[in-house]
Amino acid sequence: MRCTKTLGTIAGALLLAGGTMLAASPPASALAAAPSGCPSGALCVYSGLNYTGSHSYLQDCNRYWSAFGRDNISASWFNNGTSGRWARIWVDPNFGSANWSANARGTGDPDGRDRVAYNAGSSNDWPWDPSDAAAC
Ligand SMILES: [Ca+2]
Numbered sequence: 001m002r003c004t005k006t007l008g009t010i011a012g013a014l015l016l017a018g019g020t021m022l023a024a025s026p027p028a029s030a031l032a033a034a035p036s037g038c039p040s041g042a043l044c045v046y047s048g049l050n051y052t053g054s055h056s057y058l059q060d061c062n063r064y065w066s067a068f069g070r071d072n073i074s075a076s077w078f079n080n081g082t083s084g085r086w087a088r089i090w091v092d093p094n095f096g097s098a099n100w101s102a103n104a105r106g107t108g109d110p111d112g113r114d115r116v117a118y119n120a121g122s123s124n125d126w127p128w129d130p131s132d133a134a135a136c
Contacts, residue, residue: 078108
């Protein structure tokens, strides 16, 4: 009896460990899934919340979002970059002020309303650190 009970406890512990492993199977460093259509290497910016509405897929630094109709149209965004750099959205054209929002590679902001770049983005760059000087 006692031996059976011990085995049962061990089996339960193994199941618990297995369940814990399953719950933790995505590594802590796993990148979030990019929004549908957001290409690898791009900062994807959307007019609507939750990566909806019109979009711009920005591969490089862009000093004037007005050049492609994106000026101040930024409700949500995602950094699907491949370089490991941050995607930084500046409130002013040509990286012209100290106001920006930045996201690490593989992260996004489906609801930018609490970010300074919400419907205010006017240029973007790709710094190694968000506090770096303009990186282009
Ligand atoms: Ca702006």
